Amino acid sequence: xxxxxxxxxxxxxxxVDSERDGHRVAxxxxxxxxxxxxxWSVEEYGPLLKxxxxxxxxxxxxxxxxxxxxxxxxxxxxxxxxxxxHFLQLVRAREIPARxxxxxxxxxxxASGVTLAVATTGSREWVEPxxxxxxxxxxxxxxxxxxxVSNKKPDPEVYLIALQRLGLDATxxxxxxxxxxxxxxxxxxxxxxxxxxNDYTASDDLSGADLLVGAFEELGPAALAALQDKTG
Ligand code: XBP
Ligand code: MG
Numbered sequence: 001x002x003x004x005x006x007x008x009x010x011x012x013x014x015x016v017d018s019e020r021d022g023h024r025v026a027x028x029x030x031x032x033x034x035x036x037x038x039x040w041s042v043e044e045y046g047p048l049l050k051x052x053x054x055x056x057x058x059x060x061x062x063x064x065x066x067x068x069x070x071x072x073x074x075x076x077x078x079x080x081x082x083x084x085x086h087f088l089q090l091v092r093a094r095e096i097p098a099r100x101x102x103x104x105x106x107x108x109x110x111a112s113g114v115t116l117a118v119a120t121t122g123s124r125e126w127v128e129p130x131x132x133x134x135x136x137x138x139x140x141x142x143x144x145x146x147x148x149v150s151n152k153k154p155d156p157e158v159y160l161i162a163l164q165r166l167g168l169d170a171t172x173x174x175x176x177x178x179x180x181x182x183x184x185x186x187x188x189x190x191x192x193x194x195x196x197x198n199d200y201t202a203s204d205d206l207s208g209a210d211l212l213v214g215a216f217e218e219l220g221p222a223a224l225a226a227l228q229d230k231t232g
Contacts, residue, residue, distance in 0.1 A: 020042055021096075025090070114220040117166055124148055156190075190225055193210050195213075
């Protein structure tokens with residue numbers, strides 16, 4: 001397959017259905033560990049996803065509720081470490097599922113000789129075990145995480161690093177995303193971007209996507225190749 005040379009996958013909401021019953025549950029368990037009395041419902045967590053990065057999301061929430069702390073940064077780091085440990089327990093218990101159809105799509109893309117990569121805001125400490133348990137980490141030539149960037153999505157930095165490590169320019173790869181923040185990051189890096197929305201992101205303004213599909217079952221190597229003609 002001549003084009004694309006690589007497909008770069010987002011993680012949360014794209015490779016995995018990880019937010020509603022995963023990160024959100026883990027954040028709530030971390031709040032409970034410290035007896036803070038906060039609990040994010042399924043409904044209120046959706047808008048919070050517009051703040052990318054777990055630590056940034058915690059900081060945003062604590063400031064928005066006027067939480068008084070001597071050292072807010074230390075509290076956020078403690079909560080986020082606890083959250084990631086709770087999330088890793090869910091990963092080990094295989095409670096975080098792959099999105100429907102994505103494993104087959106990965107198989108088909110890989111069988112076409114296309115290089116696989118990951119570009120996520122998530123923390124490496126859980127990204128690697130989760131991707132390994134569901135798909136096999138070694139299949140991904142490059143894995144760039146939130147730890148590796150100064151600016152998280154919608155900043156394009158994570159995708160620019162992925163392209164640099166792949167040794168490709170933006171015209172040679174395609175990004176697969178679930179959200180408007182991810183779409184902006186990918187297109188900000190000059191990438192063609194396919195969006196497969198989910199329950200939390202279906203209401204995002206995804207009109208700028210180079211291809212918008214309702215499910216991974218609608219996506220295959222041929223659909224990707226056809227994008228080259230469209231985007232030139
Ligand atoms: C989604 C995010 C992440 C996760 C939580 O990442 O914004 O912050 O919600 O993970 P993406 P961390 O869609 O780019 O994969 O707490 O590890 O940040
Ligand atoms: Mg995502």
